[in-house]
Amino acid sequence: MVTMTAPAALGTYELRLLANDTFTLIGSCTYQVGTGPALPLLSINDVTVTEGNTGTVSAIFNVTLSPAATGPVTVSFATANGTATAGSDYVTNSGTLTFNAGDTVKTVTVLVNGDTTPEANETFFVNLSAPAGATISDSQGQGTITNDDASTKGPHPRTGSRATCRRRPTRRGWGPGSTCPCRDPRRWP
Ligand SMILES: [Ca+2]
Ligand SMILES: [Ca+2]
Ligand SMILES: [Ca+2]
Numbered sequence: 001m002v003t004m005t006a007p008a009a010l011g012t013y014e015l016r017l018l019a020n021d022t023f024t025l026i027g028s029c030t031y032q033v034g035t036g037p038a039l040p041l042l043s044i045n046d047v048t049v050t051e052g053n054t055g056t057v058s059a060i061f062n063v064t065l066s067p068a069a070t071g072p073v074t075v076s077f078a079t080a081n082g083t084a085t086a087g088s089d090y091v092t093n094s095g096t097l098t099f100n101a102g103d104t105v106k107t108v109t110v111l112v113n114g115d116t117t118p119e120a121n122e123t124f125f126v127n128l129s130a131p132a133g134a135t136i137s138d139s140q141g142q143g144t145i146t147n148d149d150a151s152t153k154g155p156h157p158r159t160g161s162r163a164t165c166r167r168r169p170t171r172r173g174w175g176p177g178s179t180c181p182c183r184d185p186r187r188w189p
Helices: none
Strands: 011-018 025-033 041-044 047-050 056-066 073-081 094-099 105-113 122-132 135-138 140-146
Touching (some): 056 073, 105 122, 105 140
Antiparallel strands (some): 011 025, 073 122, 122 140
């Protein structure tokens, strides 16, 4: 038996067998050093949902495998905060997707919590990692939560924002001539 180490450079090579005493060519064959067939690609899309005021709304992400594989493909997924916060704005989700032979699309559902709090539009992410049987071409889906709550408060005296002030009035009340007692614009959400 002959064991050979393949050359590092890709290409076509010829293997020759020579007689030990006369260096006469006894036989030869060609062989190819290559990368093998390319793995299929995984990607995830971006999703926008309107927040709602109660219960949850589903943000459904599509994870796409292209082209379809002939064997099983798996990939892990996990949510991550952007400006939105897990636990209050949306529900954390993570796990593993399995594509059987021929499957091209799997979904990841993230539950977005409704509320009546005036906020900016907020974002979170679904990240793909640890693929098996495929490579990742787009690892991050962005979820955008469109806020649908208008403020009932007047504009902030300094910033002009119409978002609700989270600070409570003191025992003396909100103070004369002002819709908000905030001295610090950073306290205005
Ligand atoms: Ca709402
Ligand atoms: Ca919210
Ligand atoms: Ca809101």
